[in-house]
Amino acid sequence: MIGLKTALCALAIDGSDGDGSYADIERRLAASEAALQAERERDAALQPYLVSAPKCGVVGTSKYADRLRRQVVAASRDPARKPVLIFGEPGLEKCNLAALVHFGSPAHAAPLIQVACDRIGGGAPELFGRGSKRGLLEFLPKGSTVVLNNAHAAPADVQALFAQLCRDGTYAPGPSSAALAPPRPQPAPRTSVGRALRSGDPAARAILADAAARNARQGAGPSVGSAHRGALRRALARVILVAERPLPALDSLAIVIKVPPLRVRPKDIAAMQAYFLRERERRMGSFTARRGGPRLALTPAALRHIESYAFPGNIAELRDLVERAAVQAGEAAPQLNADLFWFATQASDRWRINLLSRLPLLRAFLRSKLWPERINFSFTVYAFAAINAILLLGPQDRGHNFALNAFWCYWWPLSFLVYPFLGRIWCSVCPFMIYGELVQRWRLSKGVKLLKWPHVVGEKYGAWFLYALFAAILVWEQCWDLEQTAYLSSCLLLLITAGAMLFSWFFERRYWCRYLCPIGGMNGLFAKLSMTELRARQGVCGATCSTYHCYRGGPAEPPEGQETNGCPLHSHPAQLVDNRDCACPHSSVEVRLRPPAIDLWSTHTPLPAEAALLFLLLGAVYLHHLPQLCDQLGIGGEAITGPLPVHMAASVAVLGAPGLFAWALDAAGRWAPVLTLPWKTLPVPSAAGVCAGVGASAIAAVGGGASAGSGRVRGPGAGFVEMAYGYTPLVWAGTLSHYLLLLCEEAGRILPVMGTTVGLKAEATRDWPVLVADHHGGTLLAGAALSLLLTRKLAARPWAVLLPQVAGIAAFTAELWYLIV
Structure with a gap:
């Protein structure tokens, strides 16, 4: 024991330090006993706080672990022994890093103590001392280290003392308990004022309060603060602060080490x-x-x-x-x-089932050459060419052209039926991009180096481009009756294919599909409702994979990795958080069953252009029934559909009307000062309230967010754009209901139509089998109910607050019912 060695050395009599007399020996013995007593007192004080050794080093091989090791070594070898601040999330074993800093330093033999600042009292008396009672800092010798754990949880006054300790290495003991004791209350003087105070006279109490305030302004009355602390003392120990969040006041005073979270x-x-x-x-x-x-x-x-x-x-x-x-x-x-x-x-994965592990046959099919390579380049590429040839050269109406019947009565309704189950799987076998890929392969075979993607331009303008292109296609479809004109339907297909081929000529992979394809934009929008998803496990991608072949392309990697040219949409599977936007050697990619539309209230990022496309598609349903709409409004159908400019203008107006109507309802709900229950009276808003509400609604329409005009928040960031996605099931159901009319009434006549396409007379096909079904409004009602539930989920507010959205869904459903059912 160090104290015993000190005593023995003091008792050694060699005649060099004294005269050897009895008095001299007694003096040195008393000094040795005092030193031994001080040593025992120090050991007793430090023992509960001592840290013997680090538990382990920095474990890991990642770049984060390497950087953390370098930071710890640099801090431990700092010749100035500057204070250290180690911060990070809970559970990162930051105190172990502090121990590594101390025991890796030249002064590793000196004591290391750890103090819990979340349990420290005001003024930190156990650390700094109080009155005549010494604190831990006074016991720590030169070269030692004190770890202040959970420094962020210390009281504000203690954190200020920490800053002083880190700044100049000094501290001051706190005032004694007697100094902190409040003065004993004095009885009120037996004067007229005292009697007035005892009787509760308000005037006397006001005079006394005024005098007290005046004394406070003049500095009267001692304060129990830093003025009562003892004289400054210098700490010999190095300070290491451990916290769960940054401490900005210490950034310039300490070596800062940020510990990265495990995720x-x-x-x-x-x-x-x-x-x-x-x-x-x-x-x-x-x-x-x-x-x-x-x-x-x-x-x-x-x-x-x-x-x-x-x-x-x-x-x-x-x-x-x-x-x-x-x-x-x-x-x-x-x-x-x-x-x-x-x-x-993960909490987000508890309601998801990986179908690839549950259904081995599905896994085998998706890993086979059949999907989608052989389907695309051995069947679809030829079938698409044949369909266009029939559309261009065959009969021009839907009742006599097999390809036109298949295009409008099969492909469109079946695509919408697939969305809730398989999302945008159509894009995997899309004929437009198959021809784009053929162009790209030919260009690459000639040694041409294709251009990199202009990502910034695509992210900024791509969604609005496909919106404008889709609007133009819908106006063209209505004014030139593409549903009943075969060659124009072929022109529509060839136009989209030309876009894919053009961008594949210049850019690598599938730039058209990622940013510009109108059909792809619609697929991505309705795929949000799907009950399946393609996702990757981010941890596996970050921990196991080092080649990123799924993104960049590369050779096969046994046992499961297949040869690939990289993701055609320039998306890494680990970045997929939405169905809008692969076989993996590490089994990271999963095809999962999930709650339908869960993206919309979990990981979804609302986009104004996507919300605009949603209402454009709703307007398209009304546009398909323009004659009935004109009759309902008492307008002559021929006056609208006759002159081409009037027809085009009316089409544009119908396409834009649903979005404007939904925005108006949302704005009305925002500028209303108080929105009460339906059986109560809605107050009439003031002019100022109207102006403020309209302005806030305009802001929300552009970027979302809560309105400041009404003083009401519907949900976290629940602006018009966010709430617009609540209409998605209704828009899907309305569009599907329109095409179900064609599926139920005309798709079953495909065999007679096929006969007339090849030249048979109508009499020869009269007895061929025909299947016709009745169409009811169940799909439309189901879509309306789902929209109500989704709106409630997005807003996370009572139904009474959602009256504008409820009214919009009801109005749209009633109108669609009138036009379709």
Whole structure:
């Protein structure tokens, strides 16, 4: 013991430090006893706070782990022993990093203590001392280190003392308990004022309050603050602060080390779990480890499973998770399988089922050459050419042209029927881009280097371009009756194909599909309602994959990775969070069953151009029934559909009307000062309220957000654009209902139509089988009900607050029912 050595050295009599007399020996003995007593007092004071050694080093091989190691080494070797601030989320074992800084320094033999600042009192007396009672800093010798854990949770006055300690290395003990004691209350003087105070006279109390305020302004009355603290003392210990958030006041005073959360460094999970298992074997004295048997380890599937988990509790949660799985497995099972980690599941994944693992035949089909390569280039490329040839050369009406009947009565309604089940799977076998890809392959075979994508331009203007193109196509379809004109329908198909081929001529991959295709924009919009999704496990992509062949392209990687040219849409699977926008060697990609439309209230990012496209498609349903709409409004149909300019102007107006109507309802709900229940009276808004509400609605229409005019917030960022997506099921149902008319009434006549297409007379096909069904409004009503539920989910507010949206859904549904059913 250090104190005992000090005493023995003091008792040694060599005649060099004294005269050897009895008095001299007694003096030195008293000094040695005092030193020994001080040593014992210091040991007793520091013992509860001592840290003996770090638990481990920085485990991992990621760039984050490498950077963290370099920062720890640089801090430990700092010759000035500057204070250190280590901050990061809970569970990152930041105190262990602080221990690494101390024990990696030249003064590693000096004491290291750790103080919990979340339990420290006002003024931190245990650290700084109070009155005659000494604090921990006074006991710490030169070269030692004090770790202030949870420094962010310390009281504000203590944090100010921390800043002073880091700035100049000084501190001052707090005032004694006597100085902090409040003065004893004095009885009121037995004067007229005293009697007035005792009797509760308001005037006397006002005079006394005024005098007290005047004394306070003049500095009268002692304050118990920094003026009562003791004289400044210099701390000999180095300070390391550990916090869960940044402390800006200390940025310029300390070496700052930010510890990255585990979710951004999934590559380190494999090394960490292996280390935790080895530590457990060492602690438990594992039988297999002693006999040289197989070490406890995770199976590859289990490792992929935990790598895909976000670990909100970070390293501490990973340690507990591995320990729990090892306990459940027992000594007899050296391999920990994925079933033992069932609790490591993202909250967003709990309602999702990976169909690739549940349905092996589906996995085999999607991995085969049949999907989609052979379907596209052995069937679709020729079938699409044949369809266009029939449209151009065959009969020109739908009752006699097989291709025109198939295009409008089969392809369109079946596409809308597929959206809720398989999302935008149509894009995988899209004939437009097949020809674009053929052009691209020919260009590449000639040694041409294709251009990189102008991503910024596409992100900024692409959605509005496809909106304008879709609007032009709808006006063209209405004014020139494409549904009954075969060659014009072929021109529509060839126009979209030409766009895909043109952009494939200049740019790599599928720029047209990603940003500009109007059909792709519609597919992406309605795919949000799907009950299936294609996603990747981000943790696996970040931890296991180092080639990124799914994005860049590359050769086959056994056992599962297939040769690929990279994602044609320039999207990494790990970035997929929405159905708007692959076979993996690490089993990261999943085809999952999920709650329909869950993207819209979880990971969805609303876009004004997409909301505009939604209402454009709703307007298209009304436009398809323009004659009935004219009759309903008492306008002669021939006056509208006769002159071409009038017909085009009316078409544009009908396409824009639903969006303007929905915006007007939303604006009306925002500028109303109070929106009460339906059976109560709605107050009449003032002129100022109208102006403020209209302005706020205009802002919300552009970018979303809550209105400031009404003083009411419908939900987090619930502006017009966000709430517009609540109409999506209704728009889908209305469009499907329109095409169901063709499916139920004309699609079943495909055989007689096929006969007339090849030249048979109507009499010859009269007895051919025909299938006709009645169309009812069940689809439309179901879409309206789903829109109401989705609106409620998006807004997260009571129904009474959602009256504008409810009124809009009801009005649109009633009008669609009149026109279609």
